[in-house]
Amino acid sequence: MEKTENIVIVGAGPIGIETAALLKRRGLHARHIDAGPIAATLDWWAPGTKFFSSPERLEIAGVPLVTRDQEKATREEYMAYLRAVAAQFKLPIETYTKLVDAERIEDSNTPDAPRFRLKLQRQPAPTDSTPDSPPTETVLATNLILATGNMDLPRLIGVEGETTTPWVSHYLKDPHHYYAKSVLIVGGKNSAVEAAIRLYRVGAKVALSYRRDRFDPERIKYWLLPELEWLIEKGRIVFHPETVPKTFEPGATTLKRLRPHPEGEYFKTASDFVLLLTGYDQDKTLFEKLGVDLSGEEQRPLFNRETMQTSIEGLFVAGTATGGSQKRAKVFIETSHVHAQRIAATLAGEQTNTPDPEYGRLEEA
Ligand SMILES: Cc1cc2nc3c(=O)[nH]c(=O)nc-3n(C[C@H](O)[C@H](O)[C@H](O)COP(=O)(O)OP(=O)(O)OC[C@H]3O[C@@H](n4cnc5c(N)ncnc54)[C@H](O)[C@@H]3O)c2cc1C
Structure with a gap:
């Protein structure tokens, strides 16, 4: 018997974590997975790398980010901060769990019926002895949030x-x-x-x-x-x-x-x-499998700016995943907090009127 989840969040980078925190604040439970540890994208930056964004612009769900020297956060400071945010909100993130396949359930005609069939696979953690065939699990989801980033492939x-x-x-x-x-x-x-x-x-x-x-x-x-x-x-x-x-x-x-x-x-x-060091591209496989419309040279997913919902009902996109394979970074953490706010409000049935940040206006997708 496949388990049905109301909300599944894929990706526990800064914006996946923020979305989970804002949903939790509204009393909404989400199943939350990441293929790696939390903040797996930051994990591969060189030790000591500093953010270009100021700390207050990187804050998640209003939790203050205090740095050791009042300067910009290092990778290590921000990873520790994200762990603290996840712990503070008691987010049940399943790390080393990858969404390896996804399909739409076409005959879901009632509002709460599951719309997606997802195949999750345990990934070997660095500390595991690598299993030959890691276990998989199929779950059904009514709402799916892809906060999967955009720096998957060199x-x-x-x-x-x-x-x-x-x-x-x-x-x-x-x-x-x-x-x-x-x-x-x-x-x-x-x-x-x-x-x-x-x-x-x-x-x-x-x-x-x-x-x-x-x-x-x-x-x-x-x-x-x-x-x-x-x-x-x-x-x-x-x-x-x-x-x-x-x-x-x-x-x-x-x-x-x-x-x-x-x-x-x-x-x-x-x-x-x-x-x-010539940049990174987004892996489009999940978007393509689910039939998300992609636009332009950067192949950005199309979505509704008020709700962050794509053209597929129940499928939301957040964070740098919205930016496609960016040739020039226009979407990053500080411009993506609104994504988490819009998704949480939409799923809680609230009016979403979150304005764009005054710095780095979100571009029309
Ligand atoms: C050197 C460097 C410096 C940077 N400095 C800044 C800065 O100063 N300010 C700023 O805003 N941004 C900066 N960035 C960009 C920053 O990395 C991103 O803005 C940020 O990580 C985006 O957050 P996100 O939550 O949208 O996605 P990510 O942090 O990329 O998180 C995506 C998560 O999804 C997971 N995932 C992907 N696919 C799957 C799947 N199929 N199943 C399960 N999990 C999956 C990944 O493992 C990852 O943990 C910098 C990047 C680099 C490389």
């Missing part, structure tokens, strides 16, 4: 070996690992620029390859760009503008020049490690 650059070569990665690890090593960073936006500065400061020999001739000040935290430019000017970080990687080999990467150059089209640069 944006590939199309160079052979980029996902299989051990010293090539799309993720910055603990900067300490790179001490006294040569590191080639590929990219020219926040994550690449921030990584270049941090790795220089841990004693790595850093080179930065970017396909453009200069950095766009609009797309880089305003305090990072002058630091990077100074380090490049002083020769402490080597900048290879208008280049892209061609091949990876142990200890070196061949870069291709995108403009004619007297020294030829290709050259080698030392690289014990290569970091391809």
